[in-house]
Amino acid sequence: MAYVSALYQYPLKSCRGHQVESYGFDRFGPTGDRRWMVVDGHGDFLTQRELPAMAAIEATPTERGLNLRAPGMGQLPVRRPQSGQPYIAAVWNDYVDTLDCGDEAAEWLGRYLGTPSRLVVTGLHYRRPVRRGGEGAHTSLADGYPFLLISEASLKDLNGRMDRPLGMDRFRPNIVVRDCAPFAEDTWSRFQIGTATFAAVKPCSRCAITTTDQSTGVRDGKEPLRTLAKYRRLNNDGQVFFGQNVVHLEAQGQVRVGDEIQTLV
Numbered sequence: 001m002a003y004v005s006a007l008y009q010y011p012l013k014s015c016r017g018h019q020v021e022s023y024g025f026d027r028f029g030p031t032g033d034r035r036w037m038v039v040d041g042h043g044d045f046l047t048q049r050e051l052p053a054m055a056a057i058e059a060t061p062t063e064r065g066l067n068l069r070a071p072g073m074g075q076l077p078v079r080r081p082q083s084g085q086p087y088i089a090a091v092w093n094d095y096v097d098t099l100d101c102g103d104e105a106a107e108w109l110g111r112y113l114g115t116p117s118r119l120v121v122t123g124l125h126y127r128r129p130v131r132r133g134g135e136g137a138h139t140s141l142a143d144g145y146p147f148l149l150i151s152e153a154s155l156k157d158l159n160g161r162m163d164r165p166l167g168m169d170r171f172r173p174n175i176v177v178r179d180c181a182p183f184a185e186d187t188w189s190r191f192q193i194g195t196a197t198f199a200a201v202k203p204c205s206r207c208a209i210t211t212t213d214q215s216t217g218v219r220d221g222k223e224p225l226r227t228l229a230k231y232r233r234l235n236n237d238g239q240v241f242f243g244q245n246v247v248h249l250e251a252q253g254q255v256r257v258g259d260e261i262q263t264l265v
Helices: 052-056 103-113 152-159 225-231
Strands: 002-009 018-020 022-026 036-039 058-061 065-070 073-079 087-091 094-100 118-122 147-151 175-178 190-193 196-205 241-248 253-256 260-263
Touching: 002 022, 002 253, 036 087, 052 103, 065 103, 073 103, 087 118, 103 118, 147 152, 147 196, 152 175, 152 241, 196 253
Parallel strands: 147 175
Antiparallel strands: 002 018, 002 175, 002 260, 022 253, 036 118, 058 065, 065 073, 087 094, 094 118, 147 241, 190 196, 190 260, 196 241
């Protein structure tokens, strides 16, 4: 029997994550997960793919919004806008309703990242259906799916093939599981965590973000992509895969560290 061993939330897309003991979820995924996003001057999302220094931005939720911190920068409290003209932001090919968080946050981010930036947050009219295999699910400002699940055994298998082991934070999961075989998550279709039901949609293709040290925001080599390319190419288009993209089949619920995972199909 597999169990949940760790849970993570990422309040600000592509920035530092927080390990937690439990979280609730709503129709968009884990509450507080990727509801805030950095965009460029055209409203297109920015990530560690282009700006690895984003990994060192810490966004801590507060009652009114977020506190932002980053190396060499003073702390900036940001209040979540309660109303305003919707700001149309782009996440890949999705255009979503968000609210702009003001010039002070934009100036702080632009100064740290060295490029024009603005901070946005999901608005009251935000909606974003999952494009592929979502069974009616929606997602937050994540790349494409509300949850990413990885097993400890899969990471152990990968680390055993590399000269230097990497931490789970390189892969930015929401749910980490233990007590299963390496890549057992590839075989799960529907499963329960506690009383909530989930469906695995597709393996997660990995990019340059995995080569970024998540504590410093510095790219430090070609691993793990070089090793994954030797044994985790699951199709013919050159992509490598690690972890499973997952959707939730109930509109709300809760998961906790220690919850049992039961496969249904």
